[in-house]
Amino acid sequence: LSQFEMLWLLLKIRPALLHVPHFTVPFLWPGKIVVTIHDLIKHLSKGPATTTRSPAVYWLKYLQYLFIVWFTVRRAAHIIVPANFWKYELIKRFKIPAVKISVTYEGVSPLFLSGSSSAVDIPDYRPYILHVGNVYPHKNIPLLLDAVKELNGEVLAILVCARSVFTQKIQALIDEKYLNKWVKFFGSVSDSQLHYLYQNSLALVFPSLIEGFGLPGLEAMAAGTPVIAARASVLPEIYQDAALYFDPKSASDLAQKIGILISDSALRSKLIAKGKKQVKKYSWSDMSQKTWAIYRKELR
Numbered sequence: 001l002s003q004f005e006m007l008w009l010l011l012k013i014r015p016a017l018l019h020v021p022h023f024t025v026p027f028l029w030p031g032k033i034v035v036t037i038h039d040l041i042k043h044l045s046k047g048p049a050t051t052t053r054s055p056a057v058y059w060l061k062y063l064q065y066l067f068i069v070w071f072t073v074r075r076a077a078h079i080i081v082p083a084n085f086w087k088y089e090l091i092k093r094f095k096i097p098a099v100k101i102s103v104t105y106e107g108v109s110p111l112f113l114s115g116s117s118s119a120v121d122i123p124d125y126r127p128y129i130l131h132v133g134n135v136y137p138h139k140n141i142p143l144l145l146d147a148v149k150e151l152n153g154e155v156l157a158i159l160v161c162a163r164s165v166f167t168q169k170i171q172a173l174i175d176e177k178y179l180n181k182w183v184k185f186f187g188s189v190s191d192s193q194l195h196y197l198y199q200n201s202l203a204l205v206f207p208s209l210i211e212g213f214g215l216p217g218l219e220a221m222a223a224g225t226p227v228i229a230a231r232a233s234v235l236p237e238i239y240q241d242a243a244l245y246f247d248p249k250s251a252s253d254l255a256q257k258i259g260i261l262i263s264d265s266a267l268r269s270k271l272i273a274k275g276k277k278q279v280k281k282y283s284w285s286d287m288s289q290k291t292w293a294i295y296r297k298e299l300r
Contacts (some may be wrong), residue, residue, distance in 0.1 A: 012293060017299055018031055018032070020033060033076050034078045034298060035077060036080040037090065038213070040090070043212050045210055051115075062070060078101075079100055080103075081102070083105070083139075103219045104290045105238075108283070111191050118192040118196055128202060135169075137166075138208060140157070142170075144254065147254035149179060154262060156182055158184060161186075161187075162188060198219060206228070208233070210263055227275060242280060243275075
């Protein structure tokens with residue numbers, strides 16, 4: 001909805017409290033607003049390399065984005081974020097009081113906790129590592145490719161993501177590094193197919209430099225798959241000691257961690273057990289209860 005359409009609708013129904021699940025709040029609505037800010041990735045990952053737009057259009061849109069977020073954090077009666085990392089980032093950047101921000105962790109679909117899955121044809125006999133998500137620059141995929149190259153064919157890397165201009169750029173990098181035999185793109189898959197890919201992988205690899213929450217890692221843990229994650233942004237907060245961490249600026253460190261999981265079955269089993277325990281800390285039910293408590297507090 002446009003700003004005017006939203007305002008017309010709100011004037012019609014006149015809610016006591018409006019929860020906007022995105023940072024674009026209705027500017028002209030005078031009522032009380034709770035807003036969810038999922039991340040500030042655009043604050044931390046910026047520049048023409050992060051977009052398909054022309055530089056002039058990008059910077060115009062970026063300035064607009066900065067203003068909207070600035071307005072939103074001041075306009076909202078309360079802000080919900082998915083991790084303490086983003087709470088502290090908001091406090092640091094916008095000088096807002098901590099009591100105005102609540103952390104409500106996200107949950108994991110029950111499907112990934114079940115045993116049901118749909119088989120996917122994997123075009124190789126080697127163990128494979130999995131990456132799930134887009135391939136925007138902050139996802140740090142070139143470092144993953146360098147790690148795969150260092151492993152020299154010990155593992156296959158499967159990248160599950162929708163096709164975009166950025167996948168074309170990564171494919172060009174794969175061609176340039178002669179990695180076509182070792183790196184495969186899968187397009188969009190169903191949740192049951194994704195569950196199968198998690199279950200049968202050596203590990204989920206999460207090289208991201210910045211992440212809003214890191215849900216694929218929890219999905220992998222729920223499916224009984226070890227997680228190798230960058231020691232960056234929210235990931236250590238969400239995964240705690242249930243993941244194997246690496247330096248997100250070192251392909252050699254990532255390659256070493258993958259190699260360890262190939263050879264150390266005891267460590268792999270330990271990470272699987274820790275992951276199963278860790279994922280129990282996150283549920284959509286808990287999130288909804290905490291959100292409801294925020295509503296009640298704001299309506300007093």
